[in-house]
Amino acid sequence: MAISSRIAFVRKSGIREIFDLAQEIPNTISLGIGEPNFKTPKFIDEAAKKAIDEGFDKYTLNIGIPELRQQISSKLKRENNIEADPKTEIIVTAGATQAIFLLMYCLLEQGDEVLLPTPAFTAYEYSARLAGGKPVQCPLNESEDYEIDFDLLGKRCSKKAKLLILNSPCNPTGVTYREKEIKKLVEFVSERGLYLISDEIYEKYVYDDAKHFSPASSKEFKNRIVTVNGFSKTFGMTGWRLGYAVANEEIISALTRFNMYNSVCANSIAQKAGVAALEGSMGFFIPILKQYNKARNSMCKYLDELSLSYAAPSGAFYIFPDISSISKDSLHYCKGLLAEEHVATVPGSSFGTVGEGHIRLSYSVDENLLIIALEKMKKFNERFRK
Ligand SMILES: Cc1ncc(COP(=O)(O)O)c(C=O)c1O
Incomplete structure (x- = not known):
């Protein structure tokens, strides 16, 4: 075969x-x-065109260009109340998808379990399995607007559990989790020594009185929380393949070393476009x-x-x-x-x-x-x- x-x-x-x-x-x-039904804003396109004209067409650092990591760090502080060092705690990736894949490989030993509150985005299960991990489905409480079932999570959390994935706002349910519930989840992972991956790709799509809350704004950030985000949904840039992961230095260093043999780096032109996206107005x-x-x-x-x-x-x-x-x-x-x-x-x-x-x-x-x-x-x- x-x-x-x-x-x-x-x-x-x-x-x-x-x-x-x-x-x-x-x-x-x-x-x-x-994916979003609007075109990438013009000011972002212009930055990419300029990067091409200026010949910014070579490999970049495995971790991503310094300017973009600086912009991501400022954005995290401004919008998410996360303090991340742009030199050591942020890696730029080819979309959030690659960030998730690299994380699974760098964090999971063969047979380690990944707690997945379900229904969940398909890539979590597959990337966990590709990395030798075992996804454990933990159904959310549908009758209560898919709130997290902490009793069930406790029951499904075995000694082999290593990771838990939170996706808020959520694909496919459309639910945005409240600060109180997310803080309780941070307590849960902390008590059990798990790592929490927070996929925040839909953070800008919130309605009514819902507010996006990042678990890495808590003091547990450096111990066990990884934030994954990207440009696909916020800026209509799904085809540009640009995302990032934010975590402590040990994790980001492992992701960076692995990236050398995975995609080397995110697309150089897209990285310049990403700088413009974060520098510009969200108007x-x-x-x-x-x-x-x-x-x-x-x-x-x-x-x-x-x-x-x-x-x-x-x-x-x-x-x-x-x-x-x-x-x-x-x-x-x-x-x-x-x-x-x-x-x-x-x-x-x-x-x-x-x-x-x-x-x-x-x-x-x-x-x-x-x-x-x-x-x-x-x-x-x-x-x-x-
Ligand atoms: C929850 C979630 N995370 C991540 C992604 C992938 O994002 P990217 O385009 O940055 O790889 C998607 C795409 O649909 C998604 O729904």
């Missing part, structure tokens, strides 16, 4: 299955989108967030009309309705909706066992198309129910 047994378990996900099918169907409206995001909020409200209204229940979506750009009254098999439901109404959605089973009986809907879509897609979903549900 040509392919190593290490990756034998990596199969096509339910998400990919739906999107491969969608490619074949013209005029599909996708509510499965996991461009105000109308964008308003637009997302409007789309979110429209989607909630439709789901209410369809009598589908869902957790209050206070962040990111997803809603995770329960469709079990229509179908218990989310992949089957999504395939049917795609084939009959040409609307692509993501099966909830992609996000862990507890995600079954749900679908993930993204409202990162032009509002007119969103309404058309929801109307089509309404028709489909009526037929499916019969």
